[in-house]
Amino acid sequence: MSVWDAVIGQPEAVGALRAAARSAAEIAAGRPGGPATMTHAWLFTGPAGSGRSVAARAFAAALQCERSADPADTGDSAGPVDPADPADPNGSDLLGCGQCAACRTVAARTHADVHSVVPEGLSIGVDEMRAVVGRAARRPSLGRWQVVVIEDADRLTEQAANALLKAVEEPPARTVFLLCAPSLHPDDVSLTIRSRCRLVALRTPAADAVAEVLERGGVDADTARWAAAAGQGHVGRSRRLARDADARSRRAEVLAIPASLTSLAACLRAADHLVGAAEAEAGALSAELDAGETESLQVALGAGATGRGVASAVRGSAGALRELEKRQKSRATRAQRDALDRALVDLAAFYRDVLLAQAGSPVAPAHPDFADDVAAVGRQVASAGVLQRLSAILACREALDQNVKPRIAVEALTAALRLP
Template sequence: MSVWDSIVGQQAVVEQLKTIAAGDPRQIAQSWLICGPPGSGRSNMARAFAAALESPDHGMDDEPTKVTKQVLAGTHPDVSVLATDKVTIGIDQVRDLIGVSEQMPSTAPWRIIIIEDVDRMLERTTNVLLKEIEEPAEHCIWLLCAPSAQDVLPTIRSRTRIVNLAVPSAAAVAGYLEKSVGAEPKIARRAARLAEGHIGIAKLYATDERVMTDRDELVVGVLNLHKASEAVLLAGTLNANAKAQADVDVAAQAAREESDFRRVNGLGPADRIPPNLRGAYNAISKKDELKRRATRRSRDVLDRALNSIASIYRDVAVLQNNAEDAVGLINLENRAAITDLASRMPRAAAIERLDEVATARRRLMGNGNPLLVFESLFCALIF
């Protein structure tokens, strides 16, 4: 497995970064901004680039080195990753990273700092980071990730080398699913099409039948909205499914973390936790932390639902503008119902419904009550 095998549909960028990683270290930029839409693989690209920079083979060999495996697994001592499931990245987290960045690397050529979702920084936090990005420590490389350069303050943007990722093609994503998770070609192609280029969602669709079924039921439900009572029921079902999926995901994550904690500390599944480790162990399944994770995961599920809803009216607009041959339909399984809707709905009404989805997304991001947000949205979609 090569360093770059997890990168999907970004061949031009891969070749560019391969050349840079294998080139003269004195010519390598030390502050980077890797941009790409959600699901394009910007975090994976940052990790792969870090592995190529740190590994003796610079990621050129098909067989990964020990260093490569460590970087990709998140266990290399000279590569630090800041990821958050909170709304913003805290200023103390950034200050801690700055302290790390000024240390000499212990085993590798570089001390590398990866910050996912740098767009989640408040301006005062960004200002703390600014000086380090402008004048990095001699042996440090910063790899920042964001949806687009416009999502980052100009002061950061102007001091980094920008790498832009494209939306991977459905064919590239399907090929990745067949290779990485062993998905059958038919399932891989459908998952890639429905995910609209989002690699993580495509993988979820290809491996979790319940998630795919929930999406199918949501699309059918939206296409059959005729009364306010149906809108309220559909909103309740969607929110209940999101909560249930979030609870299952968070419980599974906590179980994995508890298992990893025991393994790292040499404890078996049934061994008692020593008193000096009990605080750290209990923090993994702390009630408030699990609740916070579940809330965030539930919002992710609902955000994915908004993408699915928007895809219906995108398909309506495609048919109304005779553009199917050029761009295709996303919801092929519902083609008959969408064709009927496209024939009855004015073009302006389709655009208005896409605007309603965008409004619902803003409300959800603003911590609006999810049930009320979707009740309002589904009532607005009735036709």
Template sequence: MGVFEDLVGQERATTVLRQAVSAAADALAGGRGAGMTHAWLFTGPPGSGRSDAARAFAAALLCPDQGCGHCDSCHQVEIGSHPDLTWVRPEGLSYSARQTRDLVLKGAGAPTLGRWRIVLFEDADRATEAAANALLKAIEEPPPRTVWLLCAPSPDDMIITIRSRCRVVTLRTPPTEAVAHVLATRDGVPDDVAWFAARAARGDIGRARRLALDEEVRRRREEVLSIPASLSGVSECIAAAERLVKTSTEDADAATATLNEAETAELRKVYGEGSTGKGLNKGLVRGGAGALKELETLQKSRATRIKRDSIDVALLDLVAYYRDVLAVQLGAGVELANEDRRREVEALAGGSTPEDTLRRTEAIMICRERLAANVNPQIAVEAMTLALRDPRLLR
């Protein structure tokens, strides 16, 4: 299988990328390479596979056979160890100018294996304003064999001077049947579970795979979708908000605890903790105090991001739930993301108006905006659950 075969439901984007790979090969052979450029911006909704498409493109550019999928080069790109690929995944809430300048330096070198030097920057929209300006300078004057692959939800998430210098590849939400087919054929998921996960994930194949294979993920989704029916009073709204935030905090702690411990131990080791010799251990550990403090700051930022992302997944599940309610109220003949809860959705649709449903959806989106603006999660989610109980609060 070639490297582009895993891009589910992205036929148009795949065609563009294949043509660019052919143009890149022509450029390496001394031709004009028309259709290949030094900067690309991969955009699309959550779960559309932005980073997967960028990774496949990187593999195809670095592969002598234009992305065969089975050679050493393709395998190295897959696991992130190729010497000519710098793969950046911002772990915190933002990506600083200092980090970006270091990244630019890495991308400025000549290719080790003689093809391309590629920088794959996931979540490039997390770059701060100063970082974006540093990135712009690198994209404006790139070395002849350097290719930048940036990923962001939409072109508008990048400053106009960057996106105007990039070729934009727009990915779409994969159709349910395509996601279900992948789960059934590649992951061995039973058909009924595959269709349930594909609908519930709304085209996000990573989320669909987790729903299909992890019972705990399914359980947490059920807890989130039980919120609307539980909001019988103010105290219930407060309790529901507390449960949601607590669960997200526990997820973040579980995801970061082991990693934080390993990172801290490694840094202490680098700065001499445990070394022998008079005065050696104490002096080197003291010299690393600043580095240790910086690491702790990065770890806190990462934990905050994971917590926020966990809450956001829950909020998007609620958006899909009320979208189904609205579809039933308006008689729209569309597939329900929550087909497994159809009776409950129909009951809520019959007991409220489309205007109420729109206000409830707006309350969820306002909560997302507040969380992105660093509002206290408990306060933001409480305001949302109160508005879900009584949508007149948004009038």
């Protein structure tokens, strides 16, 4: 499989990235004069689940792909390769072959010249960004480019964004920055950074395209179609729903809430359930990761060792352990908020289905298996009330982004969703 096969439902973006990768190969081979489609900074935008980081990583693999290093690999000596044509059989399709060592190591996140910034906590700090920028300033050791992939550039702190801006303004000759963010809004990416990047705009893939991917992964056709619709174009979420019974159970519990909100007590119970479920999910993730990280750090700092100086070294490790605990706590908070956000997205899609049913729209619903609950809510709440409930869900998401206590934000939400 080519690395581009993982980029679902984005033919225009893939075509532009393939052309740029071909141009980059010409530059790396010292053959200037080709189309000027390559640049040093790229910004991938699109809604959640559109595949921003997947597209960025596929592009990183194409930039390092060993098949693109040798002109003889084009398979045709009769004429020049057209880098602007993503379907050109003379070489463009070879970029990102998915089979060479470079493509495999980029996919495994082990390539020495591809650096990933994936925030586990609430933000990306300046120290982490400075370290990454420093590594990226070196000459490539294995590939032809130093590539920095920042998967959630909207989480950069102001100081971290400034550190990145300096590198983007004056990049080393063989360094490429690939930034991923939900939108071009200044809250997601600063204007100064955005102005120095080439934009790759992605869209939510069609349900049919997502279903096809799931079927290729071994999911039966009916389950694939259901999961693609329920995942609302989010490939990762659709895959979890298709394969994880716990994910399906959590979704069902969330979607049963709107029809159950018949009293204030029911609203409070629903809020308690939502927050408790998110805390439990985050706790399970943290328990799985934290113990191993703490043990590894303690061993690295000398725990269990013997000999002169060990005792003082262990006593001096308290600061490192506190820093690890701080990162772990931030990661747990992020995991809880992500779990709550998935529930809020499902609730928003539920009320969207209510509006579709009220309007008699032929558009396929996101949650056809909850058609009875959708009809019941639609009979009790007018269209204006449904829109107010959608606004309340958006307000809750914004409140969580602004660090409002989850229980307070969710209780306010469920009260606003109460049936008349």
